[in-house]
Amino acid sequence: MPHDTASARATSWRDWLSMACRFGLALVWIISGATKITEPVATKQSVAAYELFSQNVSDLIATVLPPVEIALGVLILLGIALRWLGGLSALIFLGFIAGIASAWARGLTIDCGCFGAGGYNEDVTWWTYASEILRDTIFVAMAVITARRPWTKLAVWP
Template sequence: MTVVRRAQPWLSTAARLLLGGVLVVAGALKLPDPAEAVRAVRAYRLLPEGLVGPVAFGLPVVEVAVGLALLAGVFLRTAALAAAVLMAVFTAAVASAWARGLQIDCGCFGGGGEVAAGETGYPAEVARDVALLLVALALARWPRSRLALGGPAAGVREPARV
């Protein structure tokens, strides 16, 4: 057995805890102030007004739910793919705001909305989200990890032993 193969479950565990922790923190910081979440979503100018509220209220709940699944180690492949979708959407939204010259705080960890010129952090936000997207995709590909509650029920098949 190669070193990489032996290390893979621990690498997946680290990926799971990192990604899950980021999602739980990001979602939990948005939950206490729904009006702030609405301002953050509205600032992107991507959704019709009728969808701003539901997205602003629902997104933090989805982030926390996916994050908790990753932290607990249940439904790992599904949770990792959901996290990848979230990261791809976040990356596209921030890149869109950047490309359109909007001056907004991403609202990724609470806050959000219009900011003064020069106060945006688009390059760092895109880099962070792309890195987390890659972590999520790697975890979806190699979900077997340590300290996880899930096993076969989590969508993770153990390799056949020869």
């Protein structure tokens, strides 16, 4: 009997973690996309500041990214294709980490623009980059948990 209680507690703990990751991930995407979509010029400047793409490609990314982020957030919130969208989210966050690391390695001083206006910023330090990478690493972990063990209660199509 004690084994059943321990098993139930473990399942409960995992359910809570999975639920927190699913809804936290949805919130991150919705907030990130909403802050970008309301400031399209600042979003274009943020993407261009990474100096990774031509101006046309940067503008396209800045235009497409906010509605994609909002859509990801809403779909995850609704519980649609959680495993697939969790995996996609992890890949996108890994791309963001690569972009931030690239800017840091190339000596750029930019704010990532992850939650609104970013771009060139003289006040950026090593800690700015490190904390952005750490934050996005936590988001990757949330996405992986959502993909591997999605909390499917209140899900439309898990």
